[in-house]
Amino acid sequence: xxxxxxxxxxxxxxxxxxxxxxxxxxxxxxxxxxxxxxxxxxxxxxxxxxxxxxxxxxxxxxxxxxxxxxxxxxxxxxxxxxxxxxxxxxxxxxxxxxxxxxxxxxxxxxxxxxxxxxxxxxxxxxxxxxxxxxxxxxxxxxxxxxxxxxxxxxxxxxxxxxxxxxxxxxxxxxxxxxxxxxxxxxxxxxxxxxxxxxxxxxxxxxxxxxxxxxxxxxxxxxxxxxxxxxxxxxxxxxxxxxxx
Numbered sequence: 738x739x740x741x742x743x744x745x746x747x748x749x750x751x752x753x754x755x756x757x758x759x760x761x762x763x764x765x766x767x768x769x770x771x772x773x774x775x776x777x778x779x780x781x782x783x784x785x786x787x788x789x790x791x792x793x794x795x796x797x798x799x800x801x802x803x804x805x806x807x808x809x810x811x812x813x814x815x816x817x818x819x820x821x822x823x824x825x826x827x828x829x830x831x832x833x834x835x836x837x838x839x840x841x842x843x844x845x846x847x848x849x850x851x852x853x854x855x856x857x858x859x860x861x862x863x864x865x866x867x868x869x870x871x872x873x874x875x876x877x878x879x880x881x882x883x884x885x886x887x888x889x890x891x892x893x894x895x896x897x898x899x900x901x902x903x904x905x906x907x908x909x910x911x912x913x914x915x916x917x918x919x920x921x922x923x924x925x926x927x928x929x930x931x932x933x934x935x936x937x938x939x940x941x942x943x944x945x946x947x948x949x950x951x952x953x954x955x956x957x958x959x960x961x962x963x964x965x966x967x968x969x970x971x972x973x974x975x976x977x978x979x980x981x
Contacts, residue, residue: 738929738930738932738934739788739930739931739932740889740930741784741787741788741793741929741930741931742787742788742789742790742791742792742793743791743793743834743884743910743911743912743913744787744790744791744792744793744794744832744833744834744835744912744913744914745791745793745794745834745835745837745881745882745911745912745913745914746833746834746835746836746837746912747836747883747912747946748837748838748881748946748947749836749838749839750838750859750947751838754838754858754859755856755857755858755859756858756859756860756861757858757859757860757861757867757871757950758860758861758864758867760858761867761870763866763870766870766874769866769869769870769873770873771921771922772919772920772921773869773872773873773919773920774918774919774926775804775805775807775808775872775876775877775918775919775964776804776918776919776926776928776933778804778807778808778812779803779804779807779812779918780807780812780814781931782800782803782916782928782929782931782932782933783814783817783931784796784817784930784931785799785800785815785817785820785821786817786820786821786824787929787930787931788930788931790821790824790832791832791833791834792820792821792824792835793834793913793914793915793929794824794834794835794836794837794840794914795820795821795823795824795827795835795840795849796820796914797879797880797914797915797916797928798840798844798849798879798916799814799815799819799820799849800916800928801876801877801879801916801951801953802815802849802852802953802955803815804876804877804916804918804928805876805877805953805955805956806955808876808956808964809955809956809964813852813955815849815850815852816850819849819850820849823849827840827843834912837879837881837914837947837949838947841854841857841879841949841951845857852953852955854951854952854953855951855952855953855954856951856952857879857949857950857951857952858949858950859947859948859949860878860948860949860950861948862880862941862942862945862946862947862948863942865922865938865941865942868917868920868925868938868941868948869920869921869922871948871950872917872918872919872920872925873920874950875950875951875952875953875956876918876953876956876964877916877917877918877951878916878917878918878920878925878948878949878950879914879916879917879948879949879950879951880914880915880916880917880925880927880941880945880947880948880949881912881913881914881945881946881947881948881949882912882913882914882915882944882945882946883907883908883911883912883944883945883946884907884908884909884910884911884912884913884944885897885901885904885905885906885907885908885909885910885944886904886905886906886909886910887904887905888910888940888944889910892935893924893935893936893937894934894935894936894937894940894944895936895937895939895940896937896939896940896943896944901943907943907944907946912946913929915927915928915929915934916928917948919933922938923937923938924936924937924938925938925941
């Protein structure tokens with residue numbers, strides 16, 4: 738994997754931030770499949786300038802749009818120029834990185850190349866059940882990591898044998914935003930730097946300082962069903978508080 742730039746600022750949560758766990762009634766939801774994989778329908782994630790700029794927060798969002806649309810029937814690939822221009826507009830032209838929560842608000846209000854989102858809610862990254870349901874029901878998870886130096890040499894991101902000291906210290910490499918789209922009981926797969934990367938659940942629980950579930954109409958086909966088999970109205974009935 739070609740390593741790129743980092744650009745996620747530390748996580749910020751507000752008192753009004755919705756938390757998925759407050760509304761996700763697991764006993765009333767269908768059982769999870771062993772693996773939910775939404776990357777299989779995606780052609781390829783582009784680098785989107787993240788090799789030279791810390792625009793991962795915007796690039797991750799563009800890749801979420803790409804994943805939703807590919808699974809709903811018609812893949813939409815956001816132009817690299819649009820990703821970079823959006824990033825630099827929000828940073829005032831300097832390569833400072835972005836805060837994910839503030840960007841989510843921009844994405845919902847303004848959108849990227851005409852692509853807006855609806856509701857979003859924070860997920861506890863240590864709660865694998867929530868992470869897996871968010872991935873399965875909503876077509877992916879918008880992850881923010883405080884990466885350790887040790888991740889640079891790993892084919893699969895995992896907590897190093899030495900734990901969270903030294904090269905394993907959270908954030909010792911820096912903050913990075915990625916789009917998740919595959920989840921199993923033990924692993925997740927994310928899109929980053931033009932490729933796909935596996936990470937263990939232990940890695941997610943240790944180094945993920947924020948994770949977000951997003952409701953987007955692009956995740957629904959013309960009959961208002963999601964690729965996971967849910968109807969729009971039925972889904973809102975199950976998770977209506979998340980959409981407020």
